[in-house]
Amino acid sequence: MVWKALLLSGALVLGGCGSAGAPRQEAAYPMEAAPAPPPSASGDGYGYSFEEEQTSLARVQSSTQAKEASGGMPARDAAPEPDMAPTPIDPNQPGLPPAEDTPTDHSRKPLLIYSARLGLAVFKVQEQLDTIEKLAKDRSGYLVARSQNEIRVRVPAEHFQASIEAILKLGDVNFRQVTTDDVTAEYTDLEIRLANAQSVRSRLQALLEKAQKVEEALAVERELQRLTDEIETMKGRLKLLQELAAYSTIDVAFSERSSALKSRVELPFPWLETMGLEHLLSL
C-alpha cells in the first residue's frame, strides 16, 4: 500500500505544485543578461510623428502570447538552439524551507521576450525584403518566413534594438509596435514543476523495481508514462521560452495604410485629389 500512497502524493504534488505546493528553490537557467529596452519610438527618420503609430515600449504582458509568437510560419533556416538543460531540484535536499515560507526572489534577472511589428509603405518591396533578410543574417539572426510583401526574421535579443532602427531607416514607416513579454514567472514555475516531476519519477522507478504483483507494476508504469509525457511537455515549453527570449521576432509588412487609418478630414481643395502618378501619367 506504500506505493499507492506514494502515487497519490506524487499526483498531488504535480497537480498542486508551482507557486504554492512545491518546495521553492532558485533554479538557475542559462540566460544572458536582459537586452537593452526596445528603441524609443519617436520620429520616423523625417522628423515627423505619426499619430497612428502604436508603440508600447516595455509593455509587460502575460506569457500566454509566447506560444503564438512561435507559431504561424514555418522555419526555413534552422535556429541555433541554446543549452536547454534546466537544473533539477531535489525536493529532499536538506535545508530547504517549505514552499509557503520561501520569500520571493526579486534579484533574479527577468526572462523577456521581445517582438516587433513594423509596417512600411510600398516602395521597392523586393529589394527591401532582401535587405531585411541580409540584415538579420548579418546579426547572427535567421529568416523565418517571407512572402511577396511580408517578412519575419529573428535576431539575437541583444541585436533587437539595432535591427529595428536599421529597418525603420529603410522606408516610410506606417506603423510600429514593439512588445515585451515577461515570462519569468512562468519559467520559474515550470522549472519547479519539472524538478518535482523528475523527483517523483525517480521514486516511481524505484517502486517499480520493488513491485511484487503484475497489477502493481502496470499501475506504476502507467503513472510513469503519464509523468514522462508531462516532463517532456514541460521541457519543451522551457526550451521554447528560452529560445523566444534569446531570439527576438521582427515582422515587417509592406502595405498601404488600412482604411481605418484614413478617416481624416477631407480638405475642400479638389485638386489635391488629383495628385499622384495616376493622373500625371495619364497622357
Add this chain to the structure above:
Amino acid sequence: MKKLLSRLAIATAVLSAVACGPHFTISAPQDFVVLEQSVPYDFRATTPDGLVLAVREFENTKEHGDMGFWIKAIENELRLDKGYALLEKTDIKTSSGLSGTQMRFGLDRENEAHEYLVTLFVTGKAKGKSRVYVVEAGGNAAQVEQSRKAIKEAILGFEAR
C-alpha cells in the same frame, strides 16, 4: 436680369483667367516634348518612355495657406490616402531665387518601383495676391534616375511671374 449679369460676370472672370495664361515659365527638360493638351495641368511634357513633368498653379489669395500648410496637405493626400512612401523632403531655391520645397515619393505599381517628385512654390505676401505652383515629375524609378539631372535643371529654371 440679375441672373444674366451674374453669369456674365462669371464668364468674364473665367475668360480673363484663361486669357491671362499661366503665371510662370518653365522649360521642358532635355529629351522631353511639351504636350499641347494638358488639362488639368497648365504645362505638361513627356519623354518617349512616359516620364512626365507637369505644372499646375492655383489661386491662394483667399486661403493664404503658407508653404507648411500646402506641403502637409499634399503629404497627407499622398501618404495617408494613396499609400506613397515619402522618401525625402528638401528645401530648394530656383535660379531666380524662388524658394520651394521638394518631396520625393515612391510607390510600387505592378511590382515596378515608381518615383514621384513634387515641388511646391508659394508666392505672394499676406493680404496680397498669392499663388501656389505645384511642379510634378514622375514615372518608372529607373527612368527617373536617368533623367534626374535634366528634371532638376528644369525645376531650378522655374520662374513665377
